[in-house]
Amino acid sequence: MKRKAMPCIGLMLGLVLSGAVTGAWAQQAGMRRSELQRHASSLPGHDVVQVRVELDPGHGVPKHTHPGDEIVYILEGTVEYQVEGKPPVMLTAGQAATIPAGAVHAARNAGSGVAAALATYVVETGKPLMTPVR
Numbered sequence: 796m797k798r799k800a801m802p803c804i805g806l807m808l809g810l811v812l813s814g815a816v817t818g819a820w821a822q823q824a825g826m827r828r829s830e831l832q833r834h835a836s837s838l839p840g841h842d843v844v845q846v847r848v849e850l851d852p853g854h855g856v857p858k859h860t861h862p863g864d865e866i867v868y869i870l871e872g873t874v875e876y877q878v879e880g881k882p883p884v885m886l887t888a889g890q891a892a893t894i895p896a897g898a899v900h901a902a903r904n905a906g907s908g909v910a911a912a913l914a915t916y917v918v919e920t921g922k923p924l925m926t927p928v929r
Contacts, residue, residue: 825854825904836917844916844924850874852910855903858928863918865894867902872910877901899928 827849836843841863848856850872858879867876868891876892877883879899886892894900896918904910918924 823854823856825851826856831913835920838917840920841917842920844918846914846916846924848912848914850902850904850910852904852907856901858899858901859925860897860899860928861894861916861918861925862922863896863916866915866917867892867894868913868915870911870913872904872908873906874910874912875903875905 829847831845831847833842833844835841847870850856855875867874867886869886869888871888873885873887875883875885876894877900878894884892885905902912916924
């Protein structure tokens with residue numbers, strides 16, 4: 796059993812150390828994040844990062860920002876996005892949205908099953924992938 800637990804612990808530690816998940820977000824119940832790839836962008840000083848995000852029913856991602864654009868594609872379920880200063884947007888499987896760099900936003904699973912999204916970020920190199928907003 797220890798052999799199975801170690802890769803999970805290593806993955807979470809890697810995400811925390813890489814800045815993909817910070818602080819309390821690393822242990823947030825009802826949300827799972829898996830970094831799929833990260834590489835230098837052709838845009839100088841930026842990285843491209845792809846993350847699969849899964850949200851259990853009723854759970855979400857609290858207000859936060861990114862140091863670059865976020866392009867989100869819903870793989871399954873229904874996710875409500877709230878970008879500060881704009882009306883909420885409900886996205887279902889097969890729909891996509893772009894959230895501009897620095898925009899304060901939050902997301903929550905508005906459906907009855909697990910929701911999954913592919914989030915692609917074009918962010919400044921060396922900055923945390925996301926920063927919580929209080």
